[in-house]
Amino acid sequence: MKAVKRGIFWIVLLAAVAVFILPFLFMVSNSFEEFSYVLPTPPRILPSRINFSAYEHVLTQSNLPEAAWNSVLITLCTAFFTVLVSSLSAYGFARIDFFGRETLFRIYLATLMLPGFLGIIPQFLVLQWIGPGASGLIGTKAGLILLYVGTGVCGNTFFLRGHMAALPKELEEAVLIDGGGHFTTFFRVMLPLALPSISTLAIFCLQGTWEEFFSAKVILGGVQSNITLPVLIQSLKGAHATRWEWIFAASILAQLPMILLFAVFQKRFVVSGLAEGSVKA
């Protein structure tokens, strides 16, 4: 009886894994093909050959290198400024008892109830007003970075404030008694102590920005030389005919950095899930 149960357990688990892996296997297999607009019948689950011509094509004949560079730049800048602005702001809320603190924090929290995309139209118009010319910051990398950092401020401040408020105050008080100000306390004491939660924030920010599509499409969609990888991959799908092997090759190349990030920081992805859960529990 026990052996039967064990057997069922493994069959269910392996079947589930098959379902989860199949689309990826399918993508990888077909990225080695050369369809020339004609799809093979029956479709290939396993590759008929190992061939990198599709990869060669997207790397040399498409916008992929440029889009990859844009993605890297936008993602790194967004993560850097997000960490900077949010940790400063979180310190202010966690450690300085200023007039109006609770009210302001409640306003920040209230904005989290609505998903960010709802503001895309006014955000688009605001970016159009900031900056020179008729289109302002629309179509520029700086505009998209500003938008990402700005829309993330409330949630990230909330996340970091919770962690910072939970840290012991003794060290900071020692610094304050020694004549150091908040500035010293923040850089010398708080940043090192809060580093685990700050790096969690940074990793999730990197991942979220790398794959963000909606705002990137709206803000950068009109300027080919500034688009990011998700926007590029979406544009590869033609209205009438599609070279699927190119799409899949580009997708795999675009996905590699994230798989690497996950492999290196696996623990953090899981541990932060823990923290997130406990905040809400």
Added chain:
Amino acid sequence: MSAQTAAVLHREKNALRKKRIRNLRPAAFFVLPGLVLACVFVLYPMYFNIRISFSNYQIVQRSMSFVGLQNYIALFTERGDRLLLAIRNNFLYAFVTTPFIILFGLIFAVMVNSLKRAGVFFRTCFYLPVITSWVVVGNVFAYMFNAGQAGLMNYLLKDVFGVLDAYVPWLQRTWTANLVIWLLGIWKNIGWAMIIYLAGLQGISNDLYEASSIEGASKAQQFWYITVPLLKSTTFYVLVNMVIGAFGVFIQVMMLTGGNPRGTTGVLQYLLYDKAFNLFEFGQGAAIGMITALLILVTTVVMNSVFKTKGGNET
């Protein structure tokens, strides 16, 4: 309370208030950069969105004039009922996908949690869709559900397993297309729910399982009487996130159907995008945003009250 102590208290309160006002200066350095950004990109847009939804904003002239409820009326009376169909599809998406995400997320979390070494491998497999971008998986699903024999699903279901009599044009028909959109949503989000449940499981003491197994409880009983009740607040967290997330469905629809046939697979965010950035009807787009926000608020309030009355004072 004597008049003296009242006076002392009053003075202390005043001193604290003064201190808090004095603290505004050091706080400004830390809080202001974030506050300015939040005002420009979150708070002002919220207010501005309300105004746009009641006006006919012209993008080229950058002009707006008040038109009352015209945008809303236009949306609700439009031929083809795209708005109502979108609202229906968003709610259907929430109702259909959330139960499966919660169920499988919990089951896989418990299964993976019971493994010793292989756990990392299985956890990674289930989490892989979560870290893969929507655009990428949207494309893969579009190919897998291709209409003809070239589609993997048609090939598997008709030619290999013989479940279907004929090839199905999955993405060209309303309900099969919606089914694919739901499947993609379920498949992509199970891993996220699993991670949250895994975290929740770490919080349950092993003593409970040991004590109950000494008293002769089966694995199934342990699952129903220990695991499920103790993970209730985790379940609520997953539920709220998934239901609110259901109002943000966009890329699946854009990549798989574009809302076709005739808007019957459309969703609110896709309609907002289409109105604003394809048709340049900014007023109507903003109105869709307002309607979505209202639906989310009402849904959240309803979920909160249902869960509270059902759960009593446990959570």
